[in-house]
Amino acid sequence: MTNPAPSNILPGLGFRQRFPLLALILERFVLSIVLLFAVSILIFGGLEALPGDFATTYLGQSATPQAVANIRQDLGLNRPITTRYVEWLGNAVQGDFGTSWASKNSVSEQIG
Structure with a gap:
């Protein structure tokens, strides 16, 4: 064989x-x-x-309901959580981490 x-x-x-x-x-x-x-x-x-709402925390307890609603609208907090997650993940994959609320600068630039 x-x-x-x-x-x-x-x-x-x-x-x-x-x-x-x-x-x-x-x-x-x-x-x-x-x-x-x-x-x-x-x-x-x-x-x-x-706990709590970011818009209320950011504006303080004396914020008007209209101001809170405006911040929630600007941040997209009134959209479904799944929509926000998919958008957040897509932006993170592309290197876009948004704008820092503390310094008003791009988070990507601050990281490095």
């Missing part, structure tokens, strides 16, 4: 067995994307779960 050529052995092997390093790199990459997505949900959800 003849011995099978090495090329006949490879088609039966799985991707992980043929390319173990590449499989490890791809696995880690996919896991890191999943982890970043999970962390983004935790961050956004944590900010949403904070």
